[in-house]
Amino acid sequence: YFLDRVDFLDARVNAFVHVGRESALALSDQVDQALSSGQVASPLAGVPVALKDVLCTDSMPTTCGSRMLEKFQPPYTATSVANLLQAGLIPLGKTNMDEFAMGGSTETSFSGATRNPWSLERTPGGSSGGASACLAAGMAPLSIGSDTGGSVRQPAAFCGVCGLKPTYGRISRYGLVAFASSLDQVGPLAHTVEDLAASLQLLAGHDSRDSTSLNEAVPDYSAELERPLAGLRVGVIREHLEHPSLDAEVRQAVLRGQQMLKDLGATILDVTLPHTEYSVPTYYLVAPSEASGNLSRYDGVHYGFREKAENAEGSQLEAMIARSRSQGFGAEVKRRIMLGTFALSAGYYDAYYKKALQVRRLIADDYRQAFGSVDVLLGPVTPRPAFGLGENMSDPVQMYLEDLFTVGANLAGIPAISLPAGFSEGGLPLAIQLHAPALGEARLLNVAY
Numbered sequence: 001y002f003l004d005r006v007d008f009l010d011a012r013v014n015a016f017v018h019v020g021r022e023s024a025l026a027l028s029d030q031v032d033q034a035l036s037s038g039q040v041a042s043p044l045a046g047v048p049v050a051l052k053d054v055l056c057t058d059s060m061p062t063t064c065g066s067r068m069l070e071k072f073q074p075p076y077t078a079t080s081v082a083n084l085l086q087a088g089l090i091p092l093g094k095t096n097m098d099e100f101a102m103g104g105s106t107e108t109s110f111s112g113a114t115r116n117p118w119s120l121e122r123t124p125g126g127s128s129g130g131a132s133a134c135l136a137a138g139m140a141p142l143s144i145g146s147d148t149g150g151s152v153r154q155p156a157a158f159c160g161v162c163g164l165k166p167t168y169g170r171i172s173r174y175g176l177v178a179f180a181s182s183l184d185q186v187g188p189l190a191h192t193v194e195d196l197a198a199s200l201q202l203l204a205g206h207d208s209r210d211s212t213s214l215n216e217a218v219p220d221y222s223a224e225l226e227r228p229l230a231g232l233r234v235g236v237i238r239e240h241l242e243h244p245s246l247d248a249e250v251r252q253a254v255l256r257g258q259q260m261l262k263d264l265g266a267t268i269l270d271v272t273l274p275h276t277e278y279s280v281p282t283y284y285l286v287a288p289s290e291a292s293g294n295l296s297r298y299d300g301v302h303y304g305f306r307e308k309a310e311n312a313e314g315s316q317l318e319a320m321i322a323r324s325r326s327q328g329f330g331a332e333v334k335r336r337i338m339l340g341t342f343a344l345s346a347g348y349y350d351a352y353y354k355k356a357l358q359v360r361r362l363i364a365d366d367y368r369q370a371f372g373s374v375d376v377l378l379g380p381v382t383p384r385p386a387f388g389l390g391e392n393m394s395d396p397v398q399m400y401l402e403d404l405f406t407v408g409a410n411l412a413g414i415p416a417i418s419l420p421a422g423f424s425e426g427g428l429p430l431a432i433q434l435h436a437p438a439l440g441e442a443r444l445l446n447v448a449y
């Protein structure tokens, strides 16, 4: 059913960069047999899943939306994906994304932009835009993305689906192609909170192959969903709700969410995150700095794309590396590498990178302070609903400002969830966001449900 929908719809949406029809059908038969002989017990056995093309898979290419990895076939599979395979889920293919997950619109992909199924002239969000669009178009029931500064939550918001960024370290990053290692986290997208809970159950857990993976027990997320909300303390983030860039309809959606929680017995409190205005500048120093280091491995020697040094003057090796990187990477990736290299360079390190780390601590402390008096935080996911294709492409700073409400959770390492919250007058999905303290996924999912 899902493969047929992909065949029928994806020429228009462009959510997939690779469809594994044969392997999905073969695996489906195997899972059927295993199920009938009682060998697989997982509640999600047999469920198809779409994987963002930043997750390494040994049976499918992994391009990260980049020419640099155009023909790359990893020799191993990400732990998060291996956990799903183990539980009998069936990968349908790999979904489109901004190049190396850098972007918020899936327009920087070497495979071309993905379109928003609710309005084909608009972006599905990004960087996990293929992951959200394939759900909105009914081409998959579940997808896995990654979130470094909002890349699961913002596309989920733009496409009217649910998206979860777990606590940093909750899901293994082994086999997740690195963008900014201290911020990156794998996260599921689905139509319902129940589906997020069931998939997080499989994805979460310690992995000795990721040194930042948390060695903490994984609670039963589905068991907590129906817990009553009486006594719950919800903090509404003042700086987010009152931000001048917040669209009136998105604001109304947050207020409806607030009322709904109140009706369910929660106490609503006004909460302040005083360093909110520094979150985008801080993120756009930390993330590119880490990216400039992580992407140094793409040199034309170890991985992927290589351009010959024919007719080059001077060192042939240097010319090969320079040409491979010049032609293998797109404009946004180069911009990030240059920003990060600048921020880390001698003479600027203290003024930019070190300062950003200090402010990052203040931002994390704001959340810690807030969670001293509330259980969850409520606010918007994005300043406005899905924007038009091409609208922000000539203005990177405008594109970065769209991340205002999502980057804080990554800087602080805490879990956050994006939930559908009705539609705008123009028929575009609206969304609200909830945050919880580190490892508070069970409570977060409970409130979201």
Ligand code: GLN
Binding pocket: 101, 102, 103, 104, 126, 127, 146, 147, 148, 149, 150, 151, 152, 179, 287, 403
């Ligand atoms: N839009 C943000 C960026 O461009 C977040 C991307 C992400 O979470 N991968 O960096």
